[in-house]
Structures are given as C-alpha cells and as structure tokens.
Amino acid sequence: MSAHFRKLALIGIGLIGSSIALAARRQGLVDVIAIATRRQETLDEARDLKLGDIYTLDAAEAVRGADLVILCAPVGAYDALARIIGPVLEPGAIISDVGSVKEHVVKVVAPHLPKTVYFIPGHPIAGTEHSGPSAGFAELFAGRWCVLTPGADVPADKTEKLAAFWRAMGSKVESMDAAHHDMVLAITSHIPHLVAYNIVGTVADLETATQSEVIKFSASGFRDFTRIAASDPVMWRDVFLTNRDAVLEMLGRFLEDLSVLQRAVRTGDGASLEAMFTRTRAIRRSIIDAGQETTAPDFGRPHEAPPEPTVTFVREHGGGDDA
Amino acid sequence: MSAHFRKLALIGIGLIGSSIALAARRQGLVDVIAIATRRQETLDEARDLKLGDIYTLDAAEAVRGADLVILCAPVGAYDALARIIGPVLEPGAIISDVGSVKEHVVKVVAPHLPKTVYFIPGHPIAGTEHSGPSAGFAELFAGRWCVLTPGADVPADKTEKLAAFWRAMGSKVESMDAAHHDMVLAITSHIPHLVAYNIVGTVADLETATQSEVIKFSASGFRDFTRIAASDPVMWRDVFLTNRDAVLEMLGRFLEDLSVLQRAVRTGDGASLEAMFTRTRAIRRSIIDAGQETTAPDFGRPHEAPPEPTVTFVREHGGGDDA
Structure with missing residues (x-):
C-alpha cells in the first residue's frame, strides 16, 4: 500500500502539525504541503521554519485539491473548521485529525463532511511539553503508537493507506472504536x-x-x-x-x-x-x-559532574588558593 | 573548612549509600569506608562493586572509630540501628542520615546517642527510580540540594564540616528546621x-x-x-x-x-x-x-530515528524488495 499523497493540508501547525510536516517531507510521503493556521504570527513562524509549500490563513484554500487533510488545531476549533472545509473538500480525500479525544471529534466533524470523502479520526500518542511550530521534530512519532478510529462505512484500503502514511513516519498503528x-x-x-x-x-x-x-x-x-x-x-x-x-x-x-x-x-x-x-x-x-x-535512571536526564577533587588537607594547612 | 574524614561508616548501602561511597572516594574525602548492611547478599554485592574497605553485617563494628557515620537504611530501621551503634560511637563523631523525613528521625535516633557525638540529620534531595548498591553513581548529588537539620545544641562548625563534605560531592547545602x-x-x-x-x-x-x-x-x-x-x-x-x-x-x-x-x-x-x-x-x-x-523535551528521552525514507511509488510499481 502506498503511503504517498499528492497534497497534504495541515490545519493547525503546533507541535504535532509541524512534526508531521517535517517527517512527511523527510520520508518523501507528499509532494506538496499546505499549512493553514488561525494566527498570522504562527503562519509566519511556520514559513520561517520552511515547514511547507503553501501558507494561508484560509483553511478552505489549504484543503482545495488535497488528497489528505489532517486537522492539527485544538479540538475546540474542529466544529468551525469542519464547516469551513466541508464544502470544498476534494472527492476521494482522506480527512483525519490528531486530537486526544475521538468520540467528540466524530460528533462535531462528521456532520459537515460530504459523503464523497473518507473520515478517519486519528491520535498519535506522542508529544513533549513544548508547543508551537518550532517545537516539532521529524522523530517525534518514531516507535510511538498512532490510533485510528475509522467509522464502519470507511473502506479498509483507505484506513490502510492512512496507516501506511503513519508507519512511514515511524509510528506503530492500531485501529479501535472511538469510545474505547x-x-x-x-x-x-x-x-x-x-x-x-x-x-x-x-x-x-x-x-x-x-x-x-x-x-x-x-x-x-x-x-x-x-x-x-x-x-x-x-x-x-x-x-x-x-x-x-x-x-x-x-x-x-x-x-x-x-x-x-x-x-x-x-x-x-x-x-x-x-x-x-x-x-x-x-x-x-x-x-x-x-x-x-527507557530504563535509564532519572528519565535519562543529564547528570553534571561533581567538582574537581578538592585536596582539602592541603588547603586547610596553608592553601588559601580559592581558584 | 575541611571536608575530610578519617573513617566513614555507611549503615545501609542502597542507591544513596553507594552513591556517597563512590562520590566520597572519587573526591578523596575519606581515608576508609566501612559498609554495614543487614543482608549478606547486599553486602556481597557492595564488595563486588568495590564500594568500600570494610564490609560487615554488624553496624556496631562499622561505626567503631568512625568520625562520620551516615545512616542510609530505610527510616523504619533507624530505631534499632541507633540502639546498636549508640554505645560504641567514637566521641566527637558526626552522626547523620539520608532519610526523607526528619522530625521522626530526631525522635527515634537522638535518645540512643551519647552526649559526646554530634547528631546532624540530613536529606540529599536526589535519587532515581532504581534501588540497591549497583544503582549508585558518583554524580548523583551534583547540582542537587542537601538539607541539614541540626539541633540547636550542635556547634556551627560541626554542621559546616558536614556541609563541606556534601558540597565536595557536588551538592548545594541548606539548613532548616526539621518540621519545616x-x-x-x-x-x-x-x-x-x-x-x-x-x-x-x-x-x-x-x-x-x-x-x-x-x-x-x-x-x-x-x-x-x-x-x-x-x-x-x-x-x-x-x-x-x-x-x-x-x-x-x-x-x-x-x-x-x-x-x-x-x-x-x-x-x-x-x-x-x-x-x-x-x-x-x-x-x-x-x-x-x-x-x-532541563528544558530538553520529553525529559531528554532519546527519540529513535524514523525508518529509512521509503520511495513508495517505486516499490508500488514493481519493487518487491523488502530489504
């Protein structure tokens, strides 16, 4: 199954969105990356980081002609975003997301999507405590799970194509019911x-x-x-x-x-x-x-070296050298 | 203030005890290290790791002649240990510990100590999730705090000498009231x-x-x-x-x-x-x-590299090379 898409639209470009952009580009999974975000400042940051090819504040513009659309914005914005992109989605496109909850996403997004697209909600279980476009890195998903929660009406080969995309970025993929x-x-x-x-x-x-x-x-x-x-x-x-x-x-x-x-x-x-x-x-x-x-102690935090050995008895008896 | 002691007795040789042994030796802070522990198996492990000079199952033997005694056993064992070592402690010795609680330690240990020794409870705020003698490393205390809770009757120069010992192992030292x-x-x-x-x-x-x-x-x-x-x-x-x-x-x-x-x-x-x-x-x-x-994302956990780029369109059209 090919993991390749012509045009990837990322709606939202925080830690996860920017990591997808970097990983998909590095692995040669997409020809064109379109990035849409709500704030001009974030968009400029994404452009400075060279995360994509197309930059826009208009989500509808970003998804036009895209065969893969991934919502990477806060889940609270999904309803409004789905209303905006629904009417202009390319027939046959796969629509996914990276939100941490899945039943709610189905509830607010699905009603606004045309019957001609495949909606496969997703959740990459990966992250750090940092946010924003500059926090992303291509290795974020390597060795981590990505859960897909396709509805019953999505053909298996569409889910498999999206799974191949995630696997190519290093993820392990599992499908399950949204409620579970x-x-x-x-x-x-x-x-x-x-x-x-x-x-x-x-x-x-x-x-x-x-x-x-x-x-x-x-x-x-x-x-x-x-x-x-x-x-x-x-x-x-x-x-x-x-x-x-x-x-x-x-x-x-x-x-x-x-x-x-x-x-x-x-x-x-x-x-x-x-x-x-x-x-x-x-x-x-x-x-x-x-x-x-990892079993590395203390989460692999670096431990500094202790000070140079102090020959204390020498200093005590006549040192006075504080260097 | 000299951080040097002639004989250090470590009663208990888990993560903290073994780290003190390694750090004190490396920094040249002690001439002799005596290690006492309750179980033969742990004692053998400490000996195999060459953590000290004297190994014994008898805490009284370990503290004999020691000018610094540090209790590194579980706090629940302090009462019994204090009764054992109390009668044989060297006059002028500093007695300390590494327990995570301090008021209780004063309550159970102090009554069994002779008036001729200086009891300065301590707590190095450092650790990893690993335990046992093999978990220790000399850098454990570097850059970490060690809290000392000397009683009002302990002369300042005794507290300062113990503080110097901890600082020489890399710790920052602070004194405060045990209850606080x-x-x-x-x-x-x-x-x-x-x-x-x-x-x-x-x-x-x-x-x-x-x-x-x-x-x-x-x-x-x-x-x-x-x-x-x-x-x-x-x-x-x-x-x-x-x-x-x-x-x-x-x-x-x-x-x-x-x-x-x-x-x-x-x-x-x-x-x-x-x-x-x-x-x-x-x-x-x-x-x-x-x-x-550290600000390193994800606690500085290593992130594996994603798989080698997959030129998926080639493989799809006639590759078949799974290498």
Whole structure:
C-alpha cells in the first residue's frame, strides 16, 4: 500500500502539525504541503521554519485539491473548521485529525463532511511539553503508537493507506472504536494531566516563602509533574470539555483508591502501603518491556559532574588558593 | 573548612549509600569506608562493586572509630540501628542520615546517642527510580540540594564540616528546621509519590484487556507516573508512616483543589480549566530557571530515528524488495 499523497493540508501547525510536516517531507510521503493556521504570527513562524509549500490563513484554500487533510488545531476549533472545509473538500480525500479525544471529534466533524470523502479520526500518542511550530521534530512519532478510529462505512484500503502514511513516519498503528480509545486515554493521559495540573496548582497556592523552597527541592518528585502540567492549556481545556464522561468515570476510580491510601496513612497501616507500593512495579516493568520507556535512571536526564577533587588537607594547612 | 574524614561508616548501602561511597572516594574525602548492611547478599554485592574497605553485617563494628557515620537504611530501621551503634560511637563523631523525613528521625535516633557525638540529620534531595548498591553513581548529588537539620545544641562548625563534605560531592547545602523540612517535602515529594502510586494502582485494577492497552499507550502521560511509582516500596512505606501529619495536611489541600477541578470538568467550565492550566506554567519556568530541570523535551528521552525514507511509488510499481 502506498503511503504517498499528492497534497497534504495541515490545519493547525503546533507541535504535532509541524512534526508531521517535517517527517512527511523527510520520508518523501507528499509532494506538496499546505499549512493553514488561525494566527498570522504562527503562519509566519511556520514559513520561517520552511515547514511547507503553501501558507494561508484560509483553511478552505489549504484543503482545495488535497488528497489528505489532517486537522492539527485544538479540538475546540474542529466544529468551525469542519464547516469551513466541508464544502470544498476534494472527492476521494482522506480527512483525519490528531486530537486526544475521538468520540467528540466524530460528533462535531462528521456532520459537515460530504459523503464523497473518507473520515478517519486519528491520535498519535506522542508529544513533549513544548508547543508551537518550532517545537516539532521529524522523530517525534518514531516507535510511538498512532490510533485510528475509522467509522464502519470507511473502506479498509483507505484506513490502510492512512496507516501506511503513519508507519512511514515511524509510528506503530492500531485501529479501535472511538469510545474505547477515549476510555483508555482517560486513564493513561487525561487523569495524569489533571492530577499534575492539580498538584502544581496546590503549590501555587502556598505562601511565597514555602513556594520558593518547593521550587528549590523540586527534584524530589514534584519536578516531573510540572513537566506534564506545562503542556498546552488550550488543548487540555478542550480535552476535559470533550471527554467529560470517561474522565469523570476514571477520576471516580482514582479518588476511591486514593481514599484507601489516605486511610492507610492515617491508621499507620504499613503492610497495606508496602503491598500497594510493590504491585505497581510490575506495571512499570511491562511498560519498559513494551518499548514505551527507557530504563535509564532519572528519565535519562543529564547528570553534571561533581567538582574537581578538592585536596582539602592541603588547603586547610596553608592553601588559601580559592581558584 | 575541611571536608575530610578519617573513617566513614555507611549503615545501609542502597542507591544513596553507594552513591556517597563512590562520590566520597572519587573526591578523596575519606581515608576508609566501612559498609554495614543487614543482608549478606547486599553486602556481597557492595564488595563486588568495590564500594568500600570494610564490609560487615554488624553496624556496631562499622561505626567503631568512625568520625562520620551516615545512616542510609530505610527510616523504619533507624530505631534499632541507633540502639546498636549508640554505645560504641567514637566521641566527637558526626552522626547523620539520608532519610526523607526528619522530625521522626530526631525522635527515634537522638535518645540512643551519647552526649559526646554530634547528631546532624540530613536529606540529599536526589535519587532515581532504581534501588540497591549497583544503582549508585558518583554524580548523583551534583547540582542537587542537601538539607541539614541540626539541633540547636550542635556547634556551627560541626554542621559546616558536614556541609563541606556534601558540597565536595557536588551538592548545594541548606539548613532548616526539621518540621519545616517535613512540610516542604510532603508537597514536593511525598504527595507526588502517593498520587503516582495511586494512579498506577488504579490501572492495576482495570480488566486485563484494557490494562495491556494502557501499557501500550503509556507514553501519553501515565509512563512518567510509573517511574515515580517504581521507587523503593519499603522506603516509601516508611516515609508515609513517619511523616503522617504533614502528608495528611497536604493531601487535604490537594483533594480540595481536585474537587474544584472535578466540578469544572463536570459543569464544562472551560474558562476555569484554562486559567488553572495556564498558571501552572509559571512554576515550571521557575524550576528550570532554578537549575533543577532541563528544558530538553520529553525529559531528554532519546527519540529513535524514523525508518529509512521509503520511495513508495517505486516499490508500488514493481519493487518487491523488502530489504
């Protein structure tokens, strides 16, 4: 199956959109890349980075003649975008997206698309805490999963063509039902982000003196939460607005479990705490075995060298050399 | 102030103990390193790694003649250890530790120490998710904070000598009150770990089919929690048993804030969600500015290269070369 498209239209050019542009170009997957975005400033940035061939503020212009259209804007903008591009889509085109929720996307986009196009929502499970066109890099998808959630009416060869495109960028591809995707992502992604935002928020409410110490001593665990909580606020607002039911369901389970832990702390139930802290190790092991993580300590963060050895007894007895 | 000691006794030789042994040796800070640990297997491992000069299962033997003793065992073992070493400590010796809680340590250790030694509890804010003697490395403390919580009766020059020892291993050193330490660490470290353990536990309770998908798609946020939740279970059990009040206080604040977020999700209050998700960015920025974190995307995890460019139209029309 060819992974090649004549014209790729990227609507939105943040971290994911720009990474697709770079990866698709490097792998020779497209002849022409058209980039549309809402803000002139972002468009100029994309042009400076040479991410595409056509740059426009008009999504309709970008999709004209495109055989692959990928919505890379915040999910909250999809409804309006679908209304704009629907009437001008090329018959036979594949329409996809990269949003973190999928049932909602089907609900707001599908009604505005003509019967002559193939709508295959997608979600590359890849990202960093950085946003904007300059954050993208061609290796972002390598070794990462991309989930496609085609409707029942999409021919298998169309889904396979889009899957080939993602595989050519390094992704592993899996198809599933949109509702199931949303439930799995609620616990793997949305609740972790909600909790990370929440704990950083709790710190933001501490008195200033304590807050500066929190920042100083953040390497003890808190730091990792702040990375997660540094992700794009608008994107995450939209995630929680559009995957509400699955998020509330998983948040309920999380809070139930936390009450059990809270009680174990309060009653000093060491055996329960140790049992709970032990069984979580198996899941970590599975993630490393599944190639989704490295075993490098501390996430592979660089560790600086300690100072040059200090021959302290010499300095003590008559050194005085502070160099 | 000389950072040099004649004989360093390390009681316990896990990640922190072994890192101290390696860093102190490399920096020439000690003449002799004595290592005591509870299990023969761990002691053999330490010997194979050449971490010290004296190896023993008897903590009393290790501390005999030592002018610096550092407890590196789980905090739950401190009471018993203090009773064993107390009677044989060298007059004038500095006794310290590396436990994650400090008020409790003072409570269980101090009563068993003779008046002739200087007890200066310590906490190097550094670590990885790995444990055991083989997990240690000499650079672990470089650029990281070490908190000392000396009692009011400890002469300043003794605290300064221990601080010099830590600085020579690369640490930045700060002294503070034990109770204040425990409150700051509750929010920067203990609550993040509790929450991470909890979310991984919630996943462990999902049905098996969903669980394997959670592992597959863990790069979306969950993965980072599993690293934190892979830390040593016994150490963390002891942290929660011994810093109960500060943990419950901070957990209360965290849960209060989470209720507000939960309500915003339920009612679809996008403005509040976005405001909350935006203000957390400033804290992340402060942590990077404070040198406690790198700006490298995705924690500097290595990103694999995508596959070699596939000239798909050639392969499609007659290639057949799968090489």
